[in-house]
Amino acid sequence: MVLRNFDEMVEKVKGFPTRKTVALVAAEDEHALEAVLDAEKEGIVRPILVGDEVKIREILAKLNASDDYEIVNEPDCNKAAYKAVELVRNNKADFLMKGKIETAGILKAVVDKENGLGQGRLMSHIAINEVPSYHKLIVVTDGGMVLYPTLEQKKEIINNAVEILLKLGYERPKVGVLAAIEKVNPKMPESVDAGQLKEMNLNGEIENCIVEGPISFDLAFYKEAAEIKGYKSEVAGDVDVFVVPNITTGNVLGKSLVYAANGKMAGLIVGAKVPIVLTSRGSSAEEKFLSLVLAAATS
Amino acid sequence: MVLRNFDEMVEKVKGFPTRKTVALVAAEDEHALEAVLDAEKEGIVRPILVGDEVKIREILAKLNASDDYEIVNEPDCNKAAYKAVELVRNNKADFLMKGKIETAGILKAVVDKENGLGQGRLMSHIAINEVPSYHKLIVVTDGGMVLYPTLEQKKEIINNAVEILLKLGYERPKVGVLAAIEKVNPKMPESVDAGQLKEMNLNGEIENCIVEGPISFDLAFYKEAAEIKGYKSEVAGDVDVFVVPNITTGNVLGKSLVYAANGKMAGLIVGAKVPIVLTSRGSSAEEKFLSLVLAAATS
Numbered sequence: 001m002v003l004r005n006f007d008e009m010v011e012k013v014k015g016f017p018t019r020k021t022v023a024l025v026a027a028e029d030e031h032a033l034e035a036v037l038d039a040e041k042e043g044i045v046r047p048i049l050v051g052d053e054v055k056i057r058e059i060l061a062k063l064n065a066s067d068d069y070e071i072v073n074e075p076d077c078n079k080a081a082y083k084a085v086e087l088v089r090n091n092k093a094d095f096l097m098k099g100k101i102e103t104a105g106i107l108k109a110v111v112d113k114e115n116g117l118g119q120g121r122l123m124s125h126i127a128i129n130e131v132p133s134y135h136k137l138i139v140v141t142d143g144g145m146v147l148y149p150t151l152e153q154k155k156e157i158i159n160n161a162v163e164i165l166l167k168l169g170y171e172r173p174k175v176g177v178l179a180a181i182e183k184v185n186p187k188m189p190e191s192v193d194a195g196q197l198k199e200m201n202l203n204g205e206i207e208n209c210i211v212e213g214p215i216s217f218d219l220a221f222y223k224e225a226a227e228i229k230g231y232k233s234e235v236a237g238d239v240d241v242f243v244v245p246n247i248t249t250g251n252v253l254g255k256s257l258v259y260a261a262n263g264k265m266a267g268l269i270v271g272a273k274v275p276i277v278l279t280s281r282g283s284s285a286e287e288k289f290l291s292l293v294l295a296a297a298t299s
Numbered sequence: 300m301v302l303r304n305f306d307e308m309v310e311k312v313k314g315f316p317t318r319k320t321v322a323l324v325a326a327e328d329e330h331a332l333e334a335v336l337d338a339e340k341e342g343i344v345r346p347i348l349v350g351d352e353v354k355i356r357e358i359l360a361k362l363n364a365s366d367d368y369e370i371v372n373e374p375d376c377n378k379a380a381y382k383a384v385e386l387v388r389n390n391k392a393d394f395l396m397k398g399k400i401e402t403a404g405i406l407k408a409v410v411d412k413e414n415g416l417g418q419g420r421l422m423s424h425i426a427i428n429e430v431p432s433y434h435k436l437i438v439v440t441d442g443g444m445v446l447y448p449t450l451e452q453k454k455e456i457i458n459n460a461v462e463i464l465l466k467l468g469y470e471r472p473k474v475g476v477l478a479a480i481e482k483v484n485p486k487m488p489e490s491v492d493a494g495q496l497k498e499m500n501l502n503g504e505i506e507n508c509i510v511e512g513p514i515s516f517d518l519a520f521y522k523e524a525a526e527i528k529g530y531k532s533e534v535a536g537d538v539d540v541f542v543v544p545n546i547t548t549g550n551v552l553g554k555s556l557v558y559a560a561n562g563k564m565a566g567l568i569v570g571a572k573v574p575i576v577l578t579s580r581g582s583s584a585e586e587k588f589l590s591l592v593l594a595a596a597t598s
Contacts, residue, residue, distance in 0.1 A: 133559050143479065147487060180442065180550035188446060190547055217554035218581070225558070229581045248489055249548045251479035255516035256552055259524070260432050261559040282517070282528045 001169045002136045002240065006264060006290055009137075009168070010044070013296045019046045020296040022277070023084035023093035026077035028055035029100035030062070031281060035288035036097065037065050042289075044296050048093055050074060050084045051100070077101040081109035085117055088274050095299040097277035097292065110272050122146065122156035123271035125278075126164060127254040128294060131263035134221065139165070139173075139241040140257070143250020144278075145269060151193045154243060155206055158197065160270045161241045162209045167298040173240040175201075176220035177213025178249065182231060184214060190245035197243070210234055213243070217253075258287075266290035274299050300468045301435045301539065305563060305589055308436075308467070309343070312595045318345045319595040321576070322383035322392035325376035327354035328399035329361070330580060334587035335396065336364050341588075343595050347392055349373060349383045350399070376400040380408035384416055387573050394598040396576035396591065409571050421445065421455035422570035424577075425463060426553040427593060430562035433520065438464070438472075438540040439556070442549020443577075444568060450492045453542060454505055457496065459569045460540045461508045466597040472539040474500075475519035476512025477548065481530060483513060489544035496542070509533055512542070516552075557586075565589035573598050 003009055013020075024036050027049035033056070036047045049056050053073035060067055072087070074080040077100060084106075087093040098106050110117045125144030128137050141161045146153055158175055165173040177194035184195040194213030201211035212235035218225040223237025244250035257263040265287055269276040275295045279288045302308055312319075323335050326348035332355070335346045348355050352372035359366055371386070373379040376399060383405075386392040397405050409416045424443030427436050440460045445452055457474055464472040476493035483494040493512030500510035511534035517524040522536025543549035556562040564586055568575040574594040578587045 131559050133561060178547065178551055180546045188546070217551045218558050221554070222558045225581055244551070245547055246545075247479045247487070248477065248544055249551055252477055252516045252543070252548055253551050253555055255520070256555045257559055259517050259521045260430050260556055261561075262432060263559075282524060 001171060003168060004136050005130050006137070006266070006293070009297055010042075010293055012168075013293055014043050016296075019043065020094040020299055021046045021048060021092065022095055022097050022292065022295070023048045023050055023087045024097045024099050025050055025084045025106050026080050026099040026101040027051040027071075028059060030059050032097060032099040032279070032288070033059050034063055035279070035285060035292065037063065038285070039289055039292040044293055048072060048087060050080045050087070051077065078105045078108070081106045082112070082115070085109045085112070085115065088117060089115065095274040095276065095295045097295070098279070103278055106276065106278070110276065117273040119271075119273055121271045122153055122160070123269055124157045124160045125267065125269055126161050127250075127265050127267045129254065129257040129263045129265045131257050131261045133261060136240070138239065138257070140250050140254045141241065141243060143244060143247055143254045144267060145247070147247045149246070151196055154193055154197060155200060156271070158206055158209065158211065158241070158243055161243075164268070164270055164298050165240060166208060170240065173209045174235040174238055175209050175211045175241040175243060176215045176235050176239040177211065177243045178217060178220070178245065179214035180216060181214055182216055182219060182229075190214070193245070209241075212236075217242075264290060266294040268294055268298070300470060302467060303435050304429050305436070305565070305592070308596055309341075309592050311467075312592055313342050315595075318342065319393040319598055320345045320347060320391065321394055321396050321591065321594065322347045322349055322386045323396045323398050324349055324383045324405050325379050325398040325400040326350040326370075327358060329358050330584075331396060331398040331578070331587070332358050333362055334578070334584060334591065336362065337584070338588055338591040343592055347371060347386060349379045349386070350376065377404045377407070380405045381411070381414065384408045384411070384414065387416060388414070394573040394575065394594045396594070397578070402577055405575065405577070409575065416572040418570075418572055420570045421452055421459070422568055423456045423459045424549075424566065424568055425460050426549075426564050426566045428553065428556040428562045428564045430556050430560045432560060435539070437538065437556070439549050439553045440540065440542060442543060442546055442553045443566060445546065447545045450495055453492055453496060454499060455570070457505055457508065457510065457540070457542055460542075463567070463569055463597050464539060465507060469539065472508045473534040473537055474508050474510045474540040474542060475514045475534050475538040476510065476542045477516060477519070477544065478513030479515060480513055481515055481518060481528075489513070492544070508540075511535075516541075563589060565593040567593055567597070
């Protein structure tokens, strides 16, 4: 089973027996709040608004929204993060979304050793993209969190992405570890890592997926390109997850899929006990909505 | 002046008073030979076929092509590279194209200290892409030659790309040095380099272009994304040249523009006295043709 597009993911979430609850951290952010309310209207989430109650009520009024949403008043945004984490720990919220707070502020509460949501694993960013030129959703990781992952970190990045896809119903996602070439070349460390990740998969060290690498974008994405080059792999032309060597490659790829290839994207921080939606001011309303859908589908 | 698409480049080359001559190195390669003959039919180039004459004539017969092309017989492909370089040095050919020879073999002849085509500059790869979602051609460099360029090498990579665009008629190309972020961050060396390249441009060390960096893909490519983020730059939404931090980022970006964004591409090695067309077996016939057009336009 694979998801061909975001509509299928939206339908999946709408079919859940109960709505997932999002705790919006420092909810006094008009764009984030609007996105949460939109998702609420669409039947995707139930919101708890954690933050400066006065400001939140002002924005709700401005948006002509109902004023009976659950609000946890905490004007200090960093404390609001801890309160939102507490809601998750007490099973009152299923996942977090960032409002008017720095990313570092929300992550600090999440990774708190005593009262956080860490589970001793690497936290990483995954972007899921829908592009008209591809037959199913495609993950890019990590283009938003881990700067220059080591081999061990890449293994965890793969595990995090695979876990998310399994939660979405995939059975054995196809992972392509990207490089500029298809053969291991000691002069290109990312190709060496890619070869080792493939080995780890064959050895059973990385499970529940098929890892191919090093593999170039065209061979993973386009079956004919692989055929012309005589490159045989289950992942060729049918990749589910692109693993990139560093944040810049991931960021550039993710953005090019959205802006150059007319795609849509959803993004999440994964690896903690629950997913975290970290959209930015530059994110479109659609990206914020789809990220909430993805978080609801996988929390 | 900018080129909006490859058709404009083809028209430009067809308008030249004389055809450029391509020396095809180890011309006994069916795909490369076919591409050269197609470009010849289109009025783009005049070919000299350097290589194994017997095999070349066999392929010409197989392709139902004329047998009166100029052939320089040299069955040893590495020696053929030296002969082709000699043709350029004697002004009998305007640029080179790789046939049935390893890239290293052709480059060895090109960089030969005594009889080569080096000019003491870094050689780099540029890809020019046409994508339906962008209003003009867009360069990606270097996604094919220099693995992990230093700051000084990035400067030369920019100079090489700018020189090619000036030859195409551009006046002051807009260069975006890509990173995952828009601010210099010491934890991300490519953002530091990007900031320094911008400085070098402001200081007059890098000339005839506008360099912006660090800049993310979306801000350089899509004006609205820059407006939402309040990012002001002449390069925002109007970039001509993407400079990438390493070969993998460039390769992934170039391939995603072709395969995910339904683009077309032309590629060249530049920095020697003449351009070199280095297409591979995986390159489409269109890519080979457009690369010949680009080489003819800039040699």
